[in-house]
Amino acid sequence: MKTYRSTLCAVLLFALPTATLAASNTDLSVKGTLTPIACTPLLSNSGLVDFGKISRHDLNADRPTRLRDQTLELTIQCIAPARFALLMHDNRDGSATVNSEIYYGLNHDQSANKIGLYALHFDPAHTVVDELSQVYRTDSTTGGKAWSASNSRSIPIGARSYLGFTDMAGSNAGPIAIQRLTSQVTLETVIAPTAGLDLSTDIQLDGSATLDMVYL
Template sequence: MNNYLAAFSATLLISTTPTAFAASAVDLTVKGTLTPLACTPMLSNNGLVDYGKISRQDLSVDKRTRLRDQTLDLTIQCNAPARFALLMRDNRDGSAIVNSEIYYGLNHDHSHNKIGLYSLNFDPASTVVDDLTQVYRTDSTTGGKAWSSSNSQAIPIGARSYLGFTDIAGSSAGPIAIRTLTSRVTVETVIAPTSELDLSAEVLLDGSATLDVVYL
């Protein structure tokens, strides 16, 4: 019995020896590029979309109600031609009535019910880039590592997908360098059924999002 235990102990020692010599440290690498490029985005009306007061009689009891579309003018001015993409962050994250990266929340009512959602839609036909005659949009779901084939279809901007612009149809090379971009963007807003809301008092639509310029 003692010989068996001795052999078993030796086996354990041999099998665990490699982990005893494993490294006790790991390297951290921090990378990045400081660029002299600077692009400034601006929205008309200070980015405010105000629907005013909406009567509950104008809202559906059991269905979602889409409000009238609103438009804003977007201008992005760069100090030199720059390759960039657009991304939007929801400052009311988790309050949209549909869980999707293209929908943004309108916050909650007094009983913490989700009020609705909205999206911000870009149309290449309403977008002007420098002196180009036509603009196409291209998208990346991989943080700019790969890009979709560019096309002229309108698209809502996402919270996790890059949106860029190019002058070549069917290109997957990504966005071109741009100095000035102007676009008329459309805000589409939907309100939850009133049966799902607490309308015992006024409910404020409180959507807030940040449009980011991502340098490539």
């Protein structure tokens, strides 16, 4: 569950003619920034969470069953302080039992039933950034154009919302530059009611997601 993202961005600008007569040409501009800064994200246990074998008798037939929470340690190391945000891409898109950007799927059973979902929570209280004594989280639903007021509440990482960290509570300025971040993240997993699953054979939990870094 780690990824490396290129920092080359291209913006295409098409200039349309304003004259009343049609022009025979148009302009194209390609812009971007190449940065020497690079960061490496790593998850403990190679990002693997294995629940082993779970008996159907330990699962609810008529309502979802929440499995025991699991924790992983995320480390992000940059060669120099960098402003970045995090989001997550579901490699089993469309298989979560609840349609929300914070829930990720566990794939399907052999009869194409959705097995369940999971979420990955970040808690500022369990996050260490460089030499800061306290960390706050901030998020953006506008691709980094605007940021929420930073606070210390835990939050599940989304597939479309940016998650960043700062050193000041109540700030709308967005993430600060960070060289090293470590965070204990919590995985919450829910299995669908077994009455709606095909348990004629073993069902393999098959969640897969990519934690993505976006340079700001």
